[in-house]
Amino acid sequence: MRQNKWFLLVVALLLxxxxxxxxxxxxxxxxxxxxxGNTNESExxxxxxxxxxxxxATADIPTMDPIMAEDNVSFQYxxxxxxxxxxxxxxxxxxxxxxxxxxxxxxxDGLTYxxxxxxxxxxxxxxxxxxxxxxxxxxxxxxxxxxxxxxNYLMSGKIKNAAEIYAGDMxxxxxxxxxxxxxxxxVELEKAVPYMDSYAAFMTFLPLNQEFVEEQGEDFxxxxxxxxxxxxxxxxxxxxxxxxxLEKNEDYWDAENVALNSINVxxxxxxxxxxxNYEVGxxxxxxxxxxxxxxxxxxxxxxxxxxxxxxxxxxxxASAEKSEYMQNLNFRMALAKGFxxxxxxxxxxxxxxEPVNYFVPHDFVQHPETGEDFxxxxxxxxxxxxxxxxxxxxxxxxxxxxxxxLSFLSGDTDVSKSISEFMKTELEENxxxxxxxxxxxxxxxxxxxxxxHEYELAVSGWGPxxxxxxxxxxxxxxxxENNDVGYSNEDYDALVKSAKNExxxxxxxxFEALQQAEKIALEDAAIAPIMQRKTSVLSKDxxxxxxxxxxxxxxxxxxxxxxxx
Amino acid sequence: MAKYxxxxxxxxxxxxxxxxxxxxxxxxxxxxxxxxxxxQKMSEEQYESMLEHYGLDxxxxxxxxxxxxxxxxxxxxxxxxxxxxxxxxxxxxxLGPSAQLGAQALIIGAILGIILGMVAAIRHNTWVDYTSxxxxxxxxxxxxxxxxxxxxxYLAVQWRLFPPSFWETPIHTVLPTIALMxxxxxxxxxxxxxxxxxxxxxxxxxxxxxxxxxxxxxxxxHAMRNxxxxxxxxxxxxxxxxxTGTLVIEQIFAVPGIGEQFxxxxxxxxxxxxxxxxxxxSILFIVVILIVDLxxxxxxxxxxxxxxxx
Numbered sequence: 106m107r108q109n110k111w112f113l114l115v116v117a118l119l120l121x122x123x124x125x126x127x128x129x130x131x132x133x134x135x136x137x138x139x140x141x142g143n144t145n146e147s148e149x150x151x152x153x154x155x156x157x158x159x160x161x162a163t164a165d166i167p168t169m170d171p172i173m174a175e176d177n178v179s180f181q182y183x184x185x186x187x188x189x190x191x192x193x194x195x196x197x198x199x200x201x202x203x204x205x206x207x208x209x210x211x212x213x214d215g216l217t218y219x220x221x222x223x224x225x226x227x228x229x230x231x232x233x234x235x236x237x238x239x240x241x242x243x244x245x246x247x248x249x250x251x252x253x254x255x256x257n258y259l260m261s262g263k264i265k266n267a268a269e270i271y272a273g274d275m276x277x278x279x280x281x282x283x284x285x286x287x288x289x290x291x292v293e294l295e296k297a298v299p300y301m302d303s304y305a306a307f308m309t310f311l312p313l314n315q316e317f318v319e320e321q322g323e324d325f326x327x328x329x330x331x332x333x334x335x336x337x338x339x340x341x342x343x344x345x346x347x348x349x350x351l352e353k354n355e356d357y358w359d360a361e362n363v364a365l366n367s368i369n370v371x372x373x374x375x376x377x378x379x380x381x382n383y384e385v386g387x388x389x390x391x392x393x394x395x396x397x398x399x400x401x402x403x404x405x406x407x408x409x410x411x412x413x414x415x416x417x418x419x420x421x422x423a424s425a426e427k428s429e430y431m432q433n434l435n436f437r438m439a440l441a442k443g444f445x446x447x448x449x450x451x452x453x454x455x456x457x458x459e460p461v462n463y464f465v466p467h468d469f470v471q472h473p474e475t476g477e478d479f480x481x482x483x484x485x486x487x488x489x490x491x492x493x494x495x496x497x498x499x500x501x502x503x504x505x506x507x508x509x510x511l512s513f514l515s516g517d518t519d520v521s522k523s524i525s526e527f528m529k530t531e532l533e534e535n536x537x538x539x540x541x542x543x544x545x546x547x548x549x550x551x552x553x554x555x556x557x558h559e560y561e562l563a564v565s566g567w568g569p570x571x572x573x574x575x576x577x578x579x580x581x582x583x584x585x586e587n588n589d590v591g592y593s594n595e596d597y598d599a600l601v602k603s604a605k606n607e608x609x610x611x612x613x614x615x616f617e618a619l620q621q622a623e624k625i626a627l628e629d630a631a632i633a634p635i636m637q638r639k640t641s642v643l644s645k646d647x648x649x650x651x652x653x654x655x656x657x658x659x660x661x662x663x664x665x666x667x668x669x670x
Numbered sequence: 671m672a673k674y675x676x677x678x679x680x681x682x683x684x685x686x687x688x689x690x691x692x693x694x695x696x697x698x699x700x701x702x703x704x705x706x707x708x709x710q711k712m713s714e715e716q717y718e719s720m721l722e723h724y725g726l727d728x729x730x731x732x733x734x735x736x737x738x739x740x741x742x743x744x745x746x747x748x749x750x751x752x753x754x755x756x757x758x759x760x761x762x763x764x765l766g767p768s769a770q771l772g773a774q775a776l777i778i779g780a781i782l783g784i785i786l787g788m789v790a791a792i793r794h795n796t797w798v799d800y801t802s803x804x805x806x807x808x809x810x811x812x813x814x815x816x817x818x819x820x821x822x823x824y825l826a827v828q829w830r831l832f833p834p835s836f837w838e839t840p841i842h843t844v845l846p847t848i849a850l851m852x853x854x855x856x857x858x859x860x861x862x863x864x865x866x867x868x869x870x871x872x873x874x875x876x877x878x879x880x881x882x883x884x885x886x887x888x889x890x891x892h893a894m895r896n897x898x899x900x901x902x903x904x905x906x907x908x909x910x911x912x913x914t915g916t917l918v919i920e921q922i923f924a925v926p927g928i929g930e931q932f933x934x935x936x937x938x939x940x941x942x943x944x945x946x947x948x949x950x951x952s953i954l955f956i957v958v959i960l961i962v963d964l965x966x967x968x969x970x971x972x973x974x975x976x977x978x979x980x
Contacts, residue, residue, distance in 0.1 A: 164934075165752070167751055167752055167753060168752065168753035168754070170753055170754070173753045173754075175707065175708055176707060249719065249723065250723075252720065252723040252724065254705065254708055254711075254712065254716070254720060255708075257719070258708075258711055258712070258716065271719065272719075323754060326753075327754065327755060344763075344926070345752070345755075345760070345763045345764070345926065346763070346926030346927075346930070346931070347836075347837065347924075347926045348836075371924065372924060373835065373924045374921050374924070374930065375921045375922050375924070377819070377822075378822070378834065378835045378921075378923065378924055381822055381823070381834040381835065382834055384827050385826065385827060385830060385833075385834055387833070387834070387836075546701075547701060547702070548702075548706065549700070549701045549702020549703070549706045549939065550701035550702060552702060552706055552709045552710065553701055553702060556709070565710070567710075570711075586713040586714075587710060587711070
């Protein structure tokens with residue numbers, strides 16, 4: 106009997122081993138056949154023109170449902186699989202998509218847009234892409250039952266009745282969009298939207314094939330077979346948390362101008378693992394993080410790409426305890442000019458992000474007539490210890506203090522902690538009598554504290570959702586939803602208001618008004634700009650069309666990417 | 671036996687209920703909401719309407735009752751992070767790789783550890799014993815992610831013997847398995863050596879030797895069996911920790927596993943997934959403890975699981 110039990114134990118152990126081996130063998134044979142299939146396929150189709158891009162993503166795609174997309178990864182792949190009225194080309198240029206951009210009619214008051222759709226655009230299943238698909242897609246987006254954050258954020262207050270529909274006071278069918286015929290799509294606005302081009306290219310405004318979406322029900326967009334592409338690529342594989350494959354959509358109206366045959370994406374969360382895969386040739390391109398940037402800066406494959414995300418130091422004038430100090434201009438000027446932005450970048454990122462003294466990024470929007478960049482540069486808030494100390498002394502005199510303690514709110518990651526330490530050391534050293542108390546909390550809590558104005562100093566950033574300076578300038582209007590620094594200036598407010606209303610149809614005056622508004626906010630030290638972020642990558646020479654990042658929406662436009670070996 | 675198992679099952683259900691309740695309320699105490707990523711772009715009104723849409727505007731006790739009612743019926747809800755995906759699918763998709771990796775590491779690690787411990791005990795105070803000790807100490811004191819980095823750098827990047835990451839073919843599983851098996855191997859070796867030494871010095875082994883029982887028979891039939899009890903004890907919790915605690919290894923080797931998912935669901939406040947994974951880990955832990963208790967009786971008949979006769 107004892108022997109039997111002993112025997113049982115050994116059998117159990119062996120069985121476990123065999124099971125584990127079996128599961129490996131199982132996947133072995135499965136993967137093996139898949140691999141074999143791939144090999145055969147690649148043997149049969151491997152030609153000089155086979156162009157496959159192998160890249161990594163830092164996270165799985167949270168959603169492929171266009172109206173639910175609200176993160177970079179989703180934007181990137183939704184925009185590859187679908188096509189809206191317009192498309193974002195390499196570097197952020199807005200080009201024709203399903204609608205012909207040159208034929209779009211705009212009413213004189215700027216409130217009605219009539220888009221004319223191309224008749225050769227089709228869905229993957231052969232159905233034509235019609236204006237009704239846009240009507241359905243937009244109505245579905247604003248339907249409160251579907252819980253799309255971006256639809257509400259972008260549409261409410263702009264597209265007729267959107268706010269009322271989202272609030273549940275009207276039906277989605279009452280949205281200001283219509284389809285007079287199959288290839289004409291009309292949008293009625295509540296107020297002129299001068300950035301309608303980039304707006305119409307955004308991922309929330311994609312068309313959807315109603316019959317297909319309703320047929321899929323709750324499974325819509327959860328797997329490749331539950332999606333219907335009308336864009337340059339179609340998704341053919343998607344293994345959660347592992348990776349996905351996009352293949353060229355031969356039914357796409359402009360398929361002849363799509364260079365890539367397929368895009369293989371692997372989910373890699375660890376930066377070192379990403380680099381290892383690049384080094385062994387598994388990836389054609391990889392993003393670099395932290396120390397990797399310095400280690401690879403001399404590589405001929407190293408590239409530094411400008412982003413349109415800008416970071417700044419928030420000085421909360423609505424702070425409960427220190428508002429008297431924070432509302433003093435000299436006090437804010439001293440803080441804003443009192444720390445070395447380049448050292449900050451070296452500590453926080455170690456890459457070549459740029460120190461900036463302004464908050465509307467450069468290389469983002471250009472003058473409507475001259476093409477000159479919005480950002481002409483400003484040194485009002487440049488790092489200058491002597492000037493900062495002068496402002497500090499003036500503030501001390503005006504406010505009658507010798508010593509002051511401020512809290513510095515930041516996240517709880519290693520990077521955030523080193524930022525806190527840096528700011529504490531730098532500002533305390535440069536501004537005599539200042540003590541910074543660092544408060545490190547999880548990001549969620551930091552957001553909540555900033556939202557409630559329960560902080561004194563904090564670092565935060567902003568990335569735009571459409572190509573217009575107002576996406577930044579609008580942040581600091583009095584009582585604005587995002588104005589968590591408690592800044593208020595009548596002249597500033599007036600300029601932003603006019604840019605939104607009477608100047609909405611006067612691009613040049615509007616552009617200049619926004620430039621003027623930014624100047625006012627900088628002179629008031631509404632916030633203290635720190636840096637415009639850059640992304641560092643290693644990329645094989647044969648990858649073309651990914652050397653600039655789009656200023657909003659999806660980072661890269663795969664339609665224009667090519668492999669030239 | 672049946673009565674014992676039934677009794678344990680009732681305790682298990684009560685334990686799970688307590689864990690679910692505690693986790694639910696602790697989770698709700700976390701600051702922020704699932705919409706933090708875009709919270710800066712939401713007005714208070716929009717924020718409120720998103721909470722309402724996901725039923726997060728209701729009082730926490732009401733949410734609790736609704737959640738528990740759903741869970742009893744097997745409905746764990748849908749993920750906030752992965753739009754509209756059922757929590758059960760999110761978990762099942764990721765459970766496979768973790769289970770396979772954990773099982774491979776545990777089984778190979780335990781077998782090698784047991785062998786190493788036995789050999790060390792048999793060759794007590796020789797170079798074999800010292801080497802085994804050094805291996806065990808290194809395995810216990812150096813974290814698995816250090817081994818992972820070394821293995822990846824040398825075996826994958828420098829010498830190109832294995833792929834550096836991903837979870838595709840059996841060859842892809844080699845490096846993460848080695849990195850993960852070192853700890854259980856070292857633990858088993860330590861326990862096995864100590865126990866074997868104790869057992870080998872005990873009276874019944876002396877008696878067996880005196881009776882002329884062959885050394886192989888003494889080793890495998892008598893000594894090893896008794897020495898295994900403490901090893902089995904540590905293997906229980908280790909089974910669960912290997913499945914759930916492989917976060918770093920999963921991340922380094924890009925294994926789409928459940929450990930990584932658990933942490934990411936906490937970071938994104940994906941409440942349904944946090945609950946689902948917590949319940950899964952709890953069930954695993956409780957079941958493994960039960961199995962370990964049952965195994966005791968199997969290995970050593972002196973341990974009566976029914977608890978009636980002593």
